Each structure stands twice: as structure tokens, then as C-alpha cells.
Amino acid sequence: MTYHDPGKPKQIDDRNEYHSEKPEGVSSQVETTEEIRVTTPPEISGMGHRMKRKEDPRFLQGKGNYIDDIKLPGMLYMDIVRSPYAHAKILNIDASAALELDGVLAVITGKDLEAHNLHWMPTFQSDTQMVLPTDKVIYYAQEVCAVIATSRYIAADAVELVQVEYEPLEPVIDPFEALEDRVIVREDKEVKTNRTWHWETGDKDATDKVFREAAHVVKQYMYLPRIHVASIETCGMVANYNSSTGKMQLYMTSQAPHAVRTVFALVSGLPEQKIQVISPDIGGGFGGKVPVYPGYVVCAVASLLIGKPVKWIEDRSENLQADSFARDYHINAELAADADGKIVGLRVDTLADNGCTDGQASSSKFPAGLYSICTGAYDLKAAHVSVDSVYTTKPTGGVAYRCSFRVTEAVHMIERMTDILAHDLGIDPAEYRLKNFIRPDQFPYRSPTGWEYDSGNYEAALKKAMDMIGYDDLRGEQAEKRERGELMGIGISSFVEVVGAGPSKDFDILGIKMFDSAEIRIHPTGKALARFGTKSQGQGHETTYAQIIAEELGLPAADIEIEEGDTDTAPYGLGTYASRSTPTAGAAAVMAARKIKAKAKKIAAHLLEVNEDDLEWDVNKWQVKGSPEQAKTIQDIAFAAYTNHPDDVEAGLEATDYYNPPNLTFPFGSYIAVVDIDKGTGVVKVRRFVAIDDCGNIINPLVVEGQIHGGLTQGLAPALYEEIVYDENGTCLTGTLADYLLPTAVESPKWETGHTITPSPHHPIGAKGVGESPTVGAPPAIANAVVDAMWHLGVRHIDIPITPEKVWKALREAGVQD
Amino acid sequence: MSKHTVTMTVNGTKYTREIESRLLLVHFIREDLELTGTHIGCDTTNCGACTVLMDGFTVKSCTVFAMTANGKSIETIEGVAQNGALHPLQEGFWEKHGLQCGYCTPGMIMSAKHLLSNNPNPTEDEIRWGLSGNLCRCTGYNKIVEAVQYAAEKMSAEQEQDA
């Protein structure tokens, strides 16, 4: 099936070829080990130390500073009137009753914004989005107008008093129907169609040929539904415009403060130096806090118009109904094998429901993100992948759920397909994967869709996972249980991730290249301050960046203060999402530290009255080769940099680096899930889950484990529980946490984790990034386990979330009674 | 909106304020008393970010009127550390990496405190059920469980020493 309209120009994958230029002396082959490299003593706590997090004391005592904790003198509150329709004309907005209420200062509508040309804004995917509507709404709970009042409670009262007259229009809920263009969602666009773009990659002819010659072909349609990150803190802003200085301060829940500053400058016309975006502590982001949502813009405009600070904090229901959505991919996949059972080809057609706007924060060359990683861990002869995107009357799609670049969709598809093929061929899925993996000696590996995988050892990770979980015994247990009529399944996912966007030649957001930055200043007393263009939302940057610098310079990590999130002070960067912080800003920290080290060498040579060439580095000092007692520590050198530096060297000891990664990084892993299914209720219980991750060199094992555990629960969630559901009118039925089910400590199993270490050959410290991996890798392991439990009954596939209802129905259809 | 006088003890200090009858306890704590360690994460009593102790029992302060707390004693995260020393639960969360973004942490710690006061040596299952009214989106819960186990052990050891 293809969704492409032949009349429309195709956007063909036109990116550059990737070759990771290796630093001199580095071989492209890297060894896989299990031992975490530690080269510094605990007092320094460089890489590999299980250092307790430096940021924790404030959080543990309730002294974090989140957006809703910010209170400025004279601050006003904003609340939003939202649409009860998914698609409707706005006939009239009567705010008079609201304005009469004591404490209400203003009601801002789309018409008011239109007067300043602020009623539309760009998305990070170069699409456009309404800030407030002037004529029609195109999703349920869309922002219609905003009320500004002296208190939160009065603002909420006033929202109830605004009378909006609508004329309901037919909603467009089914993306397949949207293709017919009977009802047009975006009438503002020049071409009256719901089709937004078509993208394809791979060699179609070669793929078709492989399929013609294949001995086995499996086909499957699968749907990855719309889901929501639901970080426990919602989105919010405090905008503070000072009319006497012309300065606009925007405190906001943003994972990408610099990019937001630039967008605000472009949209509002305010000079960029007069805009300061400050991301305070963020209560979870997972990609949901990358985009600019209408609420932020209206809040900023309100402060600009009224000249007072204005606070906007989203309710949970507003959050779940109106922003931060991910996935919504309808996938038709075919996987082909030759007569030996070797996987040879993959053919995929995809329909992407991006709601009313494409809100992905991906590079403009990649409208379907990095979906073409979908050949996964397998050495295929050919592949062809296409994606078509349509508009529907749902909120902005494609944002993120701990992955916005469509890697989750790709991994789910290839891991489900591989499992179906293995089962069809009657080969154990573990054995089948081992037979088809790209071999360690094939790296760097060029995939049929054009990626150059930097390093990998897929069989090592899978074998370790199998050992850890006792794979063979479990298969024995499963056979026994099956005899007794009990349903137990074992599911594997051997995923390949692609993160660290990205190389400037191909990766940009609205034209801004996706580098990231670090600035390090060493003070005279040997303490340091480092600032970054990224922004932690719980990832622990205040600790891990300090450890990277400690590793390079030998300064104790405890002596290094890390700052992020204030655009007036931090160097420009693209922010934290898509597991890019370690591959980009982490690398920038290394490079900046190495610049400092080079300058420190000059100063040390001057102090020791030797030639620079006579010096060698040892953990935290430059020492004279052959006489290590003659040495200057980094602290000695720091002091000298301000008090006794050589004439031909500038004073001070600081450096900045903007790192442009030569390639992406490709973390990977193998996960195995064991599930038990209750035949009477259809309830799936994840009894065990082993996750072996390989993210290259590890900066802080404690933090990495935490990232993996959290990501696994965010993989379990869409696998079994979470889905944003709309009824036939386009009304969101899952707008509260009572309907949208986040796993608690009870549903979440005790995760069993481990690692292999296959460093990235092109990253300066061999790290790859880890935050996304578990969310990407876990869902197919669970889905495969459920299908594995039911395959003998004729069940081939169940879409996630695998609810008790779906399982129960599948069992009944298979003739199972209780 | 009718106004009332409310008096309650929060973290050992007595406060009296004039408030609207509809004011939620969580807003009273966060905005009137400026104790912003108690957080808000939902509007349906599901997330537990707002959990505080009222006369020693956990309540979700987003679902309690401030007036309901009249005459009662409230404990929030700000009252957990004593004389500058972290509580064993706070230590446990730090040692075991039981927090990431930290947003759920105050509520988690208050629920865990209540759990341990009723059941000083809970099993892993009891900890998981005891915290099932508190959502965490970051940690995957393993390390929260370990943090509570750490605190339980430390508190039992301390009690034995005292006895």
C-alpha cells in the first residue's frame, strides 16, 4: 500500500553520506568489554564513579525551584478557555461577563494577537501552528482565548464566564479518511489537502527484487498509538516584561531554552538580546517540553501588553488533552527471508497521523525523524521505507515520548517482524536473531538505508541477557506450563538506537545546526564553573558533566559547578532531548577541557622552567617526564594563570567549545521479558525483565542505571497501559490521570539490568547516550512475550497497549474459554 | 467568596490566616506559607506529588480544603530534616539515586515516612503497595524501593541503639 499522491512532489531522503572520521590512531574496530573504566581516585570522581548526585540535596529538602515555585512581585495569573469541539467555526467570543469579574484584567483572543501578527507561529518542524484561533478550532481542548487575573482562582472563575459561540464542523479523526480530503483540516494552507509530506529512503528496485526472490515473506499491519509523556510536572511559564528596559524574561519549562529564545525573537520581533529564557528546575521533560506551545506565547504576550509578570501553569487535564503527543504511526511492514531463513529485505509503508500540526523537533531533512534506522540489528540486502503524513483534527502530533525521532516506531516494527518471521519458520527467536545479527567484524557498518553504525556487538548483549535470565530453563518451564494449559511467554528485543543529533551537515532545527556547547572557567583557587547549552530535566547533568571535566582535568567533580538553562549566561545550544546531551554537549565539555589542558601545559612549562615537550599529563597534573616529583597540579596552574602566567600567554584559564559530532552514535541492547497471562481476565503480568544495554563508555553507573530503570517503565507503559483515545467526535477520552494510566510501583516490575561496553570510536570519550534506549527497546520485548505466549493458539500480533480487553478478545477468538 | 480564619501547625509552627473557604490545602501550603516543596501534578488525586502528613496520616493536599486542616498538625517535606541533618529517608533517596527530576520526591518521601511509621520493616511488595498512590515518571521505582529499604534498615538500627 502506498499513500503517496502522485501529483505531489516527493521529498526523497537527500542527506549526506555519513563517514565518522576517526581521530588519528583510533581503529574503527572497538573491543566489547564489561568492565567500567575508572582512571581517577574517588576524591576526583572522574568517569566511571558511582558518584551520588550533586543536585540532590535541594530536591530532597523541598528546595527545588520549579516553574510554579517562582513568584514575582505583582504577578498576574493566566488561564485558558479551551474548545469543546475538535473542529468548529468560532462565531463569536463574548468576554464581557468575565471582564466584569473583580480581579480580571484582560481577555486575550486570536483577534488581539492578529493585530500584532502573533496569531500563528512556526513549529520546530517548520510547520505552522495557531497560537490562538481567529476563525476556527481544529482540535479538542484547543486554546481559544486567555484570561488574565490577579489570582489563579479568579482566572479559573473567569474562564467559566467567557461565552464562545461555535458552529461545529465535521471532525477528521481517522487518518486514512483524512487522505480522501473530503474535509480539509488546514484551510489556511495554500494547497487544500490534508496530505503534508511524503518521505522515502532506501533502494526501491533492489528491495522489490529481493522480495521477488525471497523464500519467505511475512506481512503485518501494526499501529503505534498516540501517547503522552505526562511528566509529573506540567508545562508552565512566568513571563516578566520590563517596559523601562525593554527586557523580556521568560521563565519556562523548556528543554531547549536557546532555540526557544530565537523562535521568540523571530516571531515577536523583540531583539534577541532583550529576551532571556530561563529554564528553572524541570519536573521531567522526556521531549514534551521541547516545543513552544500556544500557552507560552500568550503568556509572554500578556506580560508584554500589561507590563506585569504573568504566570501560566497548565492543569494536568490541559496537558493531557492539548500538548506533548508522540507516535501515532500506522505501519504496513513486510520482511523477507531467503531459503536458509536469513533475513534479506524490508519493505515499509507508513501513515503518520500528525494531528493538526507537525510538531516534531527533528531535523528539517528528516520529516520522519530517524525512522530509517528500522533495519535494526540485522544485516539486510535491501530495504525501502516510506512515510506519508496527514493532518487530522487532533492536537499537534509527533512531539515526543522519551524519543521523538521515530526510533521507537522503527524498533517496534522490526523487532515484531523479526519475531513473527522466526515463529513462522519455527526457529527460536533468540537463535534466529543470533543468526541474523550484523557481526562485530562488520563495523563500522553501512545500513541499507544509509546509516553508518559506529560500533556494535549485538550477539554479546543478547547472549549476556540470555545467561542472566536463564533463557533455556525458561523455555523448558514454558513448555511444561503449556502442557498444563497455562500461558507464559518470553519476548526478546535486540534494538539499535540512533542518537546524538547531530552532524551539522544534515541536522538543524529551523536552520540552526544541531551542535552543542560547553564553556569552562577555572577560578584562581582551582574551583570551576561550567555552563552548557543543554538542560537537564532529571538526567543528572550537574553531576555527570562535572565527572567528565574531572576526568579530563583532574579537578574534583565536587569542585565543579554546572549551570544550564539561562540563555543570558550559557553558551548557545540546542538543548536536551533525543539522548543528545552526552554525545554533543558531553563531547563539547571534553574538547573545552582539552583546550584548557593545552594552555595549562604552557603555564606548567613556564612554572617548572622546562620545555612543553618534556611534560606529560598524569590524572591531575603536568609532570616532567622521567622525574614525576617535578609537577604542577591543575590547581597550581589555575592560580598561576591569574598570578604568574608567562608573558606570551593570556591570563585566565577558560575555554568554550561548540561540538559538531562527526556522526551519530548507535547505542544498542538486548532485552528479555517473561510474561504470565491470566486466561480468565486477559491481564498480562511482566514477571521478569532483563535489560542489557550498551551505551559505550559509562560516565556514572548509578545515573545510567537510573536512566535505564526509568526508561524501562516508560517502555512498559505504552506496551501495556497508555494510549490517548479520541471518540468519533474527536473528544479526548483520556484527559486525566484516572483515564490515562501511568504505571505505579506495583505495575512496574523489578528491573534487572546489566551492560556491555562497546565504545563509540568517534566520540572523544567513547560514550553514546542512554536516556532513550530503554523506552525504545522495551515495548517490543513485552509485545513479543505476549504473542509468544499465545502463538500456539494462532495469535500473530496484538497492537500495543496490550490491554486485558485485547488479550481476552484474542483468547476468545482463539477458542480459549477461561 | 466567604472568608474564614484557619489555624494550623505546619512543621511545628502555628499559623493563622484569613482564607477563602474554597482554598485547597496545597495552595495554602505553597502560596500562603510559601512552602513550595509540596508539588502539584494532577487534578484528579492520582499522582501524589502533593502528599503531606495531616496528624500523622498521608493526605493528598490537592484534595483537602485548607479549612479541613483547621486545628490540625501538618508535616511537609520542609519539616523532614531535623536540625540540618537529613532524615534516613532523604539519605536513602540520595544514596540509592531514588530521584531524578525530583518533582515526585517530596510526596514519595512523605508517603514512605507514613509507611515506615506503621511498618518499620516492610517487604519489597509492601513498599511498592505503600507507594502506589505516588507516581514517578523518572526512576522506574527500583531505586525508590531501595531508598526506602535503606531508610528502614537505618532507622531500625538506630532504634536498637537507643534501646
Ligand code: FES
Ligand atoms: S496533585 Fe496529584 S494527587 Fe494531588
Ligand code: FES
Ligand atoms: S523523579 Fe521525576 S517524577 Fe519521580
